[in-house]
Amino acid sequence: MLHILEKISASPVNAELDLLIELMRAIRPKKREAPELAITNVRTLTHVLQQHPHHAATLRHYLLHLLSVRRQTSLYTDIGILSNDGFFSELHRRIAYRILPPALDDRYLPDCLEKIFPFDTDYLWMQAVSPEDWAALFDVVSQAEIELPDLEQIDEQKTLTEILLAIQVLSYRISAIGIEPELIRIYSDIKAFESPFLMQNVELHRYLDGYMRHLNGDPTPLEDASHVLVMLEQCQDVVKKIRNSTLRLGTSISVTYRLVRLDQHLDRLHKLLSLVDVGTTDSSAAIANEKRSIGLQLGLELIEAHNRKYTVRDLFAANINLLARNITENASRTGEHYIAEDRREYAAMYRSAAGAGFIIGFMSLIKILFSYLRAAPLVEAFLFSMNYSLGFMFIHVLHFTVATKQPAMTASRIAAGLHSRDGRNIDLDSLTELIVKVVRTQFVAVLGNLTIAFPVAYLLVYGYFLMTGHHFVTPDKAEHLLHDIDPFSSLALFHAAIAGVCLFLAGLISGYYDNKALYTRMSQRVARARWLNGLLGKARTARLGDYLETGLGGLMGNFYFGILLGTIGTIGFMIGLPIDIRHITFSATNFAIALVALDHAVSWHVIAVSTFGVLAIGMVNLWVSFSLALFVALRSRQVKFRHSWPLVKSLCRRFLKKPVDFFIPPKTAPLPEPESGVEPS
Template sequence: MLAILERIDPHSDRIDLLVELVDSLRPRRRQRARAIEAVRTLTQLLRGNPEQAWALRSYIVTMLEKRRHTSLYSDIGILSNDGFFTELKRRIAYRFLPPALDDLYLSDALDQVLYADDDYEWVRSVPDADWLALFDVVADAPPPLDAAPDRARLVTVLGMLDAIRTLSCRVCALGLEPRLVHSYSEIEDFDSPFLMQNIEVNRYLDEYGRFLEGGVERPDDARHLLVMLEQCEDVIAKIRRNSLSFGTSVALTYVLVAITQSIIRLRKLLFLVDLGDAAQEATHGSSAPLALPAPAAMPGARSHEPGALVAASHTPQPPRPFTARRAAAVELAQELVEAHNSKYRVRGLLHDNIDLLARNVTENASRTGEHYIAESRAQLRGMFKAAAGAGFIVGFMALFKILLGYLRMAPLVEAFLFSMNYSLGFMLVHVLRWTIATKQPAMTAQRIAAGLHSRDGRRIDFDSMAELVNKVFRTQIVAVLGNVAVAFPTAFLIALGWRQMTGQHLVTPDKAHHLLHDIDPFGSPALFYAAIAGVWLFVAGLISGYYDNKALYTRMGQRVRQLRWLGRLLGVERRARVSRYVEDNLGGLMGNFFFGILLGTTGTVGYLLGLPLDIRHVTFSTANFATALVSLDYQITWVEAANAALGVALIGAVNLLVSFNLALSVALRARKIQFTRSILLLRALGRRFLHAPIDFFIGPKDVDAKADSFGTDRTATRDAK
C-alpha cells in the first residue's frame, strides 16, 4: 500500500493507481476478514502520512471533477425504460461481451475499480465505522500552503441534484404509461401525482440552485416533495392490489418495479442533499458528509471571504459521530457497489419482476382450486361422479393412443398425434365439467397457500390449515377412485368389444406384456416417469393460472363480445354466453391443452435426445392394465396382477405428491410465507383424525357441520418459521 501511495500524482485523473490501491484491499476468496484489516491498515498509513493523505484526496477529487456523476446515481440498481424482455436480452448479451467503458462517466470508473462480481461482499463485510474513519482521514487531510481549494463536496452534490432531476422525469414518464392508466383509470380523474412530483422536484432544484449561487440563505426543505412521492407510492400499492382481481402482465410488473426503485433512490438522494436535516444534525455537534459549508464557498458566491471558509474546511477535526446521514451515505455507496456487481445478472431481474406475476398466477389458480374441494359427503358424491365421467373419456383416449401407435408415423408426427389425443381429450373433460384427479393438486395447493391465515408470513393458524388439508385429502382420494373405478371397466369393455368385432385382440401378447412392464414399480423406471408427469401437472397448473390472469387483464370476455361477425353467426345472446365462458374457462382450456402437449411429446423428445424420458399417468396406466388383462386372456398370475395394481397405486401417489409439493412451494414463496414446521400441521391433522376418523375420510354429513367442532383450542396460533 505504501508503495502505491508514494506513486500517486495528485493532479492526475488516470484510474490505474486507484485500481491498484483497491486491489491491495481486496481479499482472496473466503478471506473476508482480511478486508477489515486492510482498510484499517490503510487508514493508519494515511493518518501517519498527512502528505500522502492529501495527495490521495487531491487525486480522487481530480477524477471526480473529470467525470459525470449523474448516471451512477440514476442508473445503477434501477431498471431501464426498455422493458422486461429488452432488458433480459441486454443482460444476457452483456454477460458474454460487456459494453465498452468510457472514462467520461463515474459509473464506468466504478466498473474499472470494482470489477470482480463479488466485490460487494467484502465491501459490506467492512464495518461502516471503519469506512467512515478512512473517509474522514482523506477528507480532513491538511493541504499544502500553496494548494488551491478543491470542489469535492460541490461536485458530489451537483451530481446528486442532476440525478434527482433525471429520476423524477423517469418517474413522471413511467407514471403516465398507458398500461399503468389502464390498470388504475381513477388516476385520470385528478392531477397525477407522478406529474406533480416532477413539478415539485423542478421547483425544489431551482431553489437549491439559487442557494448555491448565494441568492437565498437556505432553500426550502423537501417535505412537500416527499408527500408527493408518498402519493405516487399509494397509487402503486393500489395498482398492485387491483392486479389480484383484474390481472397483470410482465410489462406492467416491470413498470411498477422500475417506478418503485426510482422513488426509493429519490428518497435516499434527497435525504443526503436536503439541508433541512443538516441544521438539526449540527445542533447535536455533527456534520453531514454532503452538507455544504455555506453558499459563500461556492463559485459565484457573494461573500468576500471564501478562502476562510475553505481553509476552515481543511482544519483537522476530531472523529465525527456516526449520524443517520453519514450512515445513509455509506449504505448508498454499498448499495451502488452491489447493484453494479449484479447489473448483468439475470436472476436479479427475474426475482424483481416475477414475484408479483407469480402471485397473480397462483391467486387465479387458487380460485380454480376452490372447485376441486368438497365440503360434505354430498359434494364428495358429486366429485366421484365427475371423476367417473373423466375416467370414461380416458378409457377411449387410451384406445386412440394404441391405435395411433399402430400407424408407425415419423417420430414428430407421432408426437403431434399423441399430443392432440391428450389435449382434445382433456379439453373435452373440462368442457363437460368432469374431473381428472391428477389435475387437482396443482390447483388445490394454491388454494391451501391462499387459505393460510398469515398476514406477516410467520403466524399460521394450523387448525384452519389442517381443516383445509383434510378436505383436499379426502376430495383427492375420491377423485382418484372415480377415475380409476370407471377407466378400468371402460378399457376392459373396449378391449372385449374390439375382440368381438374384429376377431383379434386390441394388442398382441408381446404388447400386452410391455404394457404390464411399463407400470411395474420395481422392474421399470415407472415411478421416475410418474414424477415427470407430476412436474407437467404442476406446469399445467401454472399455465392455467397464467391464462386466467391474462383473461382478466386483457378483458377477454369484453373483447369476444365486441366481435360483430360472431354475433351475426351465433346471435347476441349466444355470443354473450360464449364471451363469459371464454373469460371464466380460458385458463382451464389452455392448461389442459398444453398439458396434453407436454404428455404427448415427452417420450419423443427423450427418443430423439437419447434420454430416458417418458410419462406415466395413473388413469392411463389403469386403462392399459385392463387392456393387457383382456389381451392375455386373463392368463396372468396373482403376483403379476398384484404388482400391476401396486404400480398403478404408486404411480398415482407419485403423480399427486410431486405436483402438489411443487405447486405448494411456489404458492407459499409467491405469498412470502415461511413454512418449515410441518410437525405442527401433522399434529393438527392427527387430532382431527382421532376425534372423527370416519368424517376424516368421507366428510361431514351436512355442509354446515363445522370440522373445527372437535374441541381444539383455535386460539393457540403458533409461529411457523
C-alpha cells in the same frame, strides 16, 4: 497500504484511477481467501489513516477530485435500475454483453467502476465488512483537516450538482412511467392531471430551484424536502394499488416490467434526496449518522448492481416473481373449487372425478387404436396429442375432474394460506385444517378416477372380445403394457415424474391464460367480433365471451397438457433418450386392457406389482406437480416458510386424533375457530 497512501499524498490533485485501483487491490481478499478477510484490511487502513492524518486528508481530496472530473449522473440513474428498452431488449443486451463486454469510457463514473471493482464478487467482500467498520473509516477520512480547502469545496459542489441532476432525471422518468396508458387503464381512479407522479415533479422543481439559489449564496433559508417525500409516498401507494388491481384484472410482462422500474426509481430518488437534503434546522449527530448510513447503503447497492448488471437471473427474478404471483393467484382462486369442505361437496367431487374416469377409459382405447396406424412419428405424436387434448378439454367443459390436475391448483391455495391476516402471525391450526381438506379431496378424486376408468376400460375391451372373437391388443402388447407400469423393472416412476412436470406446466399455462383473459378483457373483445355476432347472434356471442373470460385458462391448460403428454414419448424416441410419460389413470386402464388380453392368466405377483405400480405412479404424479407448484407459489409471494417441523407435528397430532378426517369429511363444514398463530420468518 502506507506506500500507496504516500503516493496519493504526493499528488492529491490527480485524476487518474491507478492509485485507487491499487488501494482497492490491497483491501480486496485474494481469490481463494474468505471475504471476511476484508474486515481486517479495512480496519488496518483505518488504523494507518488515524496514525497519519495528512494521508487521510489527501485521500479525501483525491477521491473528491476523481468524482468531480467525471460524469456521475448515469451512475445514480442507471446502475441498479432496469432500462427503458423493455424486458426482452434488456435480456438480449445482458446476454450480448456477457459474451462481448461493451467498450469503456473513463469520463463516466460507471465505467470507472469496471476498473475499480473488476470482479463479479467484489460486492461480497464489501458487504462482509460491518457498517461500523465502514463508518469508522469514513469518519477518519472526512474529519481530517485539508490543506486545499478551496479546491475541495469546488470538487464537492461539482459532485453535489451531479447528484441534483440525477435527482431531476429520476423525477422526470417517474412522471413518464406513472402516466403510461397501461398503468392508468389498470388504476383508472386517478386522473392524469391529478397524478402524484406528475405532482412530485412539480414539488421537486420548486425544491431544486431553492437549492440552487442556496448554493449560489442566497440567504433565504432552504426548505426541507418533506413535500417531495410526501409525494413520493403517494406514488408508492398508487403502485401498491395498481399491483392489487392486477390480481383482479390481470397483468402483462410490460406492465410488470414498468412496475419494477417504477419501484426502483422511487427508491433511488428517495435515497438521493435523503443524502442531499440540508433544509432541516436540526443538525444533530443522529441526522449525520442517518445520512452516512443511507450513503453507505446506497454505495454498496450501486457496487452490487454494477457487479451483477449483466446477470440474466436477476432480470428474471425481478420480473417473474410479480408475474408468477398473478398467475398463481388465479390458480389459487381455482384451487378453491378443488377443496371439499363437507360430505356434500365430497360426494360431488367423487361424481366429478368419476365422470372424468369414464371418458379416460375411452381415451385409452382410442390411443391404442392410433398406435395401430403405424403412422410416421410426428403424425403419431399429433394423433396422440389431439386425443389427449380434446379429451381433457371435453372433461373440462363437462365440469369433470382429473385428479392429477388438482395439486397445481391446491398448492397455490396452500401458499396463499401461508399469508397471515395481520402480516405477523401464521395460523398453523388453520393451515393444518386446509392441508387435511386438500388430502381427502385429492384422495376422493383419485378414487373417483380409478374406480370408474378401470372398469370402463375393462368392459370395453371385454365387450370387443365378445363381439369380434379376438382381443383388442395382442398378448405381446399386453405384456408391454404391464411392463410399462412395473416400478421395479422399468422406468415407470421416472416417467411418472416427467408427467408430474407436465401437470405442473399445465397449471402454470392455465393461470397464464386466466390472467391474459382478464387483462385483455376477453368478454368484451368477443362480444365486439362482428363475424361471431353474425354467426351465433349477440346473445350467444356474449355468453361465449363470458365463458372464455372465466374458462380460457382451463381450456388452454388442458389443451397444452394433452400436447405435452402426446409428444414427449415421440421426442424421446427421435433423440434416443428414454423419455416418456406415465399417468395414474391411463396406467390403470392399460392394466385392465392387459388383463383381458391375457385372458386373466396372470399371477398374483403380477397383479400385486401392477397395482402397486399404478399407485406409485399416481403418488409420483401428484408429489412432483404439487412440489413444483408450491415452490413457485411460495417464490412468487416471496414467502420463506420456516415452520415445517411444527406443521408436520401438527399434522401428525391431527392424524392420531382423527385419522378418518384425512379420508372422509364431516357431514357439515365446521365453524372457523379463533385464530392462533406463530411468528413467520
